[in-house]
Amino acid sequence: MSQVTVAQLADVLGVDVKRLITQLNEAGIEVSEPDAEVTNEDKIKLLTYLRSSHGKAESEDTTQPRKVTLTRKSMSELKVPTGGAGRTRSRGAAPSRTVNVEVRKRRTYVKRREIAEQEQSDPEREAAVQALEESKRQREEAERKEREEAERRQREAEEQARAEEEDRKKREAEEEERRKEEDRLRAEAEALKKVEEKVVRQAKQKEAERKAAKGNVGKEEPATRYGREELHIAPKSKRRKPKRKSAARPGKVASVGAEHGFQRPTAPVKREIEVPETITVGELAKLMAVKAGELIKVLMNMGTMVTINQPLDQDTAILVVEEMGHTAKAAEDKDIEQELVEAEESVESDEVSRPPVVTVMGHVDHGKTSLLDYIRRAKVAAGEQGGITQHIGAYHVETDNGVVTFLDTPGHAAFTAMRARGAQATDIVVLVVAADDGVMPQTKEAIQHARAAGVPLIVAVNKMDKPDADPERVKSELAAEEVVPEDWGGQEIFVPVSAITGDGIDNLLESILLQSEVLELKANPDKRCRGVVVESSLDKGRGPIATILVQDGTLRRGDMILAGEEFGRVRAMFNEAGQPIEEAGPSIPAEVLGLSGVPNAGDDVLAVTDEKKARDAADQRKQSAREGRLAEKQAAKLQNLFDQMDEGGEDQQNVNLVIKADVQGSVEALKDALTRLSNDEIKVNVVASGVGGITESDASLAQASGAIIIGFNVRADASARRIIQEADLDLNYYSVIYNAIDDVKKAITGLLGTETKEEIIGLAEVKDVFRSSKLGAIAGCLVVEGVVKRANPIRVLRDNVVIYEGELESLRRFKDDASEVQAGTECGIGVKQYNDVKPGDQIECFERIEVQRTLDD
Numbered sequence: 001m002s003q004v005t006v007a008q009l010a011d012v013l014g015v016d017v018k019r020l021i022t023q024l025n026e027a028g029i030e031v032s033e034p035d036a037e038v039t040n041e042d043k044i045k046l047l048t049y050l051r052s053s054h055g056k057a058e059s060e061d062t063t064q065p066r067k068v069t070l071t072r073k074s075m076s077e078l079k080v081p082t083g084g085a086g087r088t089r090s091r092g093a094a095p096s097r098t099v100n101v102e103v104r105k106r107r108t109y110v111k112r113r114e115i116a117e118q119e120q121s122d123p124e125r126e127a128a129v130q131a132l133e134e135s136k137r138q139r140e141e142a143e144r145k146e147r148e149e150a151e152r153r154q155r156e157a158e159e160q161a162r163a164e165e166e167d168r169k170k171r172e173a174e175e176e177e178r179r180k181e182e183d184r185l186r187a188e189a190e191a192l193k194k195v196e197e198k199v200v201r202q203a204k205q206k207e208a209e210r211k212a213a214k215g216n217v218g219k220e221e222p223a224t225r226y227g228r229e230e231l232h233i234a235p236k237s238k239r240r241k242p243k244r245k246s247a248a249r250p251g252k253v254a255s256v257g258a259e260h261g262f263q264r265p266t267a268p269v270k271r272e273i274e275v276p277e278t279i280t281v282g283e284l285a286k287l288m289a290v291k292a293g294e295l296i297k298v299l300m301n302m303g304t305m306v307t308i309n310q311p312l313d314q315d316t317a318i319l320v321v322e323e324m325g326h327t328a329k330a331a332e333d334k335d336i337e338q339e340l341v342e343a344e345e346s347v348e349s350d351e352v353s354r355p356p357v358v359t360v361m362g363h364v365d366h367g368k369t370s371l372l373d374y375i376r377r378a379k380v381a382a383g384e385q386g387g388i389t390q391h392i393g394a395y396h397v398e399t400d401n402g403v404v405t406f407l408d409t410p411g412h413a414a415f416t417a418m419r420a421r422g423a424q425a426t427d428i429v430v431l432v433v434a435a436d437d438g439v440m441p442q443t444k445e446a447i448q449h450a451r452a453a454g455v456p457l458i459v460a461v462n463k464m465d466k467p468d469a470d471p472e473r474v475k476s477e478l479a480a481e482e483v484v485p486e487d488w489g490g491q492e493i494f495v496p497v498s499a500i501t502g503d504g505i506d507n508l509l510e511s512i513l514l515q516s517e518v519l520e521l522k523a524n525p526d527k528r529c530r531g532v533v534v535e536s537s538l539d540k541g542r543g544p545i546a547t548i549l550v551q552d553g554t555l556r557r558g559d560m561i562l563a564g565e566e567f568g569r570v571r572a573m574f575n576e577a578g579q580p581i582e583e584a585g586p587s588i589p590a591e592v593l594g595l596s597g598v599p600n601a602g603d604d605v606l607a608v609t610d611e612k613k614a615r616d617a618a619d620q621r622k623q624s625a626r627e628g629r630l631a632e633k634q635a636a637k638l639q640n641l642f643d644q645m646d647e648g649g650e651d652q653q654n655v656n657l658v659i660k661a662d663v664q665g666s667v668e669a670l671k672d673a674l675t676r677l678s679n680d681e682i683k684v685n686v687v688a689s690g691v692g693g694i695t696e697s698d699a700s701l702a703q704a705s706g707a708i709i710i711g712f713n714v715r716a717d718a719s720a721r722r723i724i725q726e727a728d729l730d731l732n733y734y735s736v737i738y739n740a741i742d743d744v745k746k747a748i749t750g751l752l753g754t755e756t757k758e759e760i761i762g763l764a765e766v767k768d769v770f771r772s773s774k775l776g777a778i779a780g781c782l783v784v785e786g787v788v789k790r791a792n793p794i795r796v797l798r799d800n801v802v803i804y805e806g807e808l809e810s811l812r813r814f815k816d817d818a819s820e821v822q823a824g825t826e827c828g829i830g831v832k833q834y835n836d837v838k839p840g841d842q843i844e845c846f847e848r849i850e851v852q853r854t855l856d857d
């Protein structure tokens with residue numbers, strides 16, 4: 001594609017040959033006949049000319065954000081062609097031909113828009129420009145690939161040559177060292193008994209060879225020089241014992257000892273390294289048998305700053321492995337599981353419909369528990385009733401029209417926590433709204449959770465027996481949340497019920513079954529079981545217990561199952577009434593005994609045929625869970641947005657946000673402003689928003705949807721903070737809307753300059769308030785976290801909502817002024833111009849620091 005004739009080019013561009021020649025000439029390229037060759041340089045020149053002839057200098061593009069912030073991976077700089085730099089020279093374009101792929105992509109995008117404007121004026125040129133751009137892009141791509149390839153080859157060659165040279169030198173030094181090592185290894189001998197036999201054999205063989213080759217030994221210089229004979233194959237006289245010792249060493253050492261055993265390597269050892277999906281620097285170094293420091297150095301040269309415990313993704317790891325002269329192979333991590341799944345899928349049979357799985361949600365005291373209790377009392381077979389004494393995570397009821405399974409997991413957080421682990425167990429959400437209370441905060445929250453999970457809602461308008469029940473109000477309030485009843489022309493089914501009298505409950509069950517028909521829920525009872533852990537516990541007598549909801553196939557007593565990171569044979573199974581059962585089909589829950597440990601709620605369950613496979617898979621999962629936890633820490637950071645964009649290619653990226661603020665006005669403003677930042681490449685999604693502090697439920701929703709949490713004048717409560725910390729979620733507090741918008745915008749455009757970051761350095765709880773005529777209100781406080789500093793700004797929080805921001809007037813320990821007070825200490829705090837402080841308030845002390853934002857963590 002590098003050289004074409006004018007005629008060919010004209011053909012490609014769909015323009016007249018003559019016209020093209022004229023254009024080429026105008027662009028300063030001397031061609032006169034259709035057979036003349038057009039080089040890539042020429043094409044670029046033509047492109048530049050065509051563009052400028054429309055008054056669109058290329059330099060205009062460079063007024064676009066210079067997203068040079070992306071140099072985190074300087075590998076991307078390597079990729080960049082410098083050859084094309086000349087064409088923009090005169091336009092004063094960025095000298096940095098070090099921009100990488102996505103910058104080009106962006107620029108192209110801008111140009112397209114410009115071009116779109118010109119479209120009517122000159123479609124021909126437009127076509128030419130596009131085609132040229134395309135060819136330029138391809139050329140650059142090809143060049144880049146070539147260059148990379150050449151560079152890589154050269155690097156490899158250099159590396160190899162250097163490694164050879166180094167190796168030679170090293171070997172000589174190592175000879176020396178080896179002797180010392182011998183002694184050390186002797187001590188390690190016991191731990192290495194496993195290889196003993198093999199090495200005994202080896203050593204014997206070597207010995208035999210040595211004897212055979214005795215005459216030639218003289219040639220092996222080092223053997224005699226370093227007197228290694230005594231190190232290994234001991235003199236015949238004291239043969240037995242020392243030989244065992246030497247035999248206990250690793251093969252490498254033993255063979256070295258056998259005089260001629262060590263052969264000076266002529267090339268560096270090339271290994272084939274299997275690279276798993278994630279691997280820490282330390283582990284990778286071990287695989288390549290190099291020092292971690294050496295690997296870190298190579299990575300640094302490649303532009304990646306890492307520490308020994310940092311996980312590398314597979315691509316990076318493969319790059320560095322090849323950089324170091326080995327061959328890399330992507331390890332097929334999913335081996336065992338894949339096999340299991342395939343075995344599963346090879347069973348063929350028809351699917352049949354299965355019962356729906358329902359979760360009941362709603363505001364506190366609106367009657368969730370009462371509703372579930374009523375249904376259970378009324379519908380679970382009479383004989384079983386008495387059996388239900390303890391709480392169970394799931395149960396199924398039989399109605400005239402079919403079976404419905406209820407998940408009785410406490411709270412929305414549990415629902416979403418399961419989802420966060422990738423387990424979508426619920427088919428339908430029943431939203432309970434008390435007719436005498438209407439839509440409350442947790443009602444809205446439940447709607448958000450259900451929407452985020454893409455699960456249909458059925459509204460149970462409860463407490464209809466109450467005199468002040470007002471179902472119309474519930475309808476209009478829910479309509480405001482975009483849950484519109486059918487009789488108002490919407491989609492949602494509303495069922496009036498009473499959990500006390502039982503009125504309407506049958507209707508509710510019927511509606512659930514109706515909805516489930518619409519959903520066409522299917523499963524195949526003939527398959528081996530697939531399911532999800534709903535609940536689990538450790539019983540002193542019976543060991544680990546898991547309530548498993550079968551999602552597909554049938555679970556039978558005696559089945560070997562894999563549940564999350566645990567496995568085991570189903571020793572016994574019970575239904576929700578505590579009665580032993582032999583099997584459970586699709587959508588039916590069962591309590592299962594016999595697992596190796598307690599799995600987590602939300603873990604998937606899979607019946608397998610082979611115990612060994614189950615064990616291996618469990619091990620593998622434990623391992624990858626550990627790796628995953630490390631890798632997760634790097635995920636979903638606000639700062640990583642740009643990276644994600646990079647990888648996502650053409651597709652529009654989603655940025656999910658959970659927004660909480662002190663007042664509805666701020667919520668709306670933020671929601672509005674932030675979603676409006678969406679562009680063709682990035683879509684900003686607000687998955688949840690609301691007034692009030694950041695709760696556990698918000699945090700788990702953020703975790704489930706990979707969302708960034710934005711707290712505007714509100715803070716996370718303790719349980720939310722725990723989740724945020726455990727899952728390493730991205731939480732950002734703001735008190736100026738503009739800053740929030742700015743941050744998200746910067747992250748989206750990749751323009752990360754410096755920023756003023758706020759760091760909360762201490763938190764004090766107000767225990768009592770004293771009034772003094774001289775000083776005003778003095779808050780008697782206990783510093784509960786960090787340190788409160790006299791000189792730093794503070795905020796007063798009430799119920800996790802910021803009510804005042806300002807400065808400290810005074811900070812005292814006992815009667816003395818203090819410049820700072822540490823956690824666990826009581827102190828008196830006077831807040832400048834603020835006298836409304838109350839016991840129970842919190843005083844947050846923070847620090848503003850100017851930091852350079854980077855794409856790294």
Ligand code: GDP
Pocket residue numbers: 362363364365366367368369370371462463464465466497498499500501
């Ligand atoms: P939850 O917090 O959503 O689980 O609500 P509960 O089921 O604990 O119910 C809270 C209170 O509302 C309890 O005192 C129930 O007796 C009462 N309640 C629940 N449903 C109804 C109903 O349909 N009618 C009346 N009158 N009271 C109800």
Ligand code: MG
Pocket residue numbers: 368369370
């Ligand atoms: Mg309850």
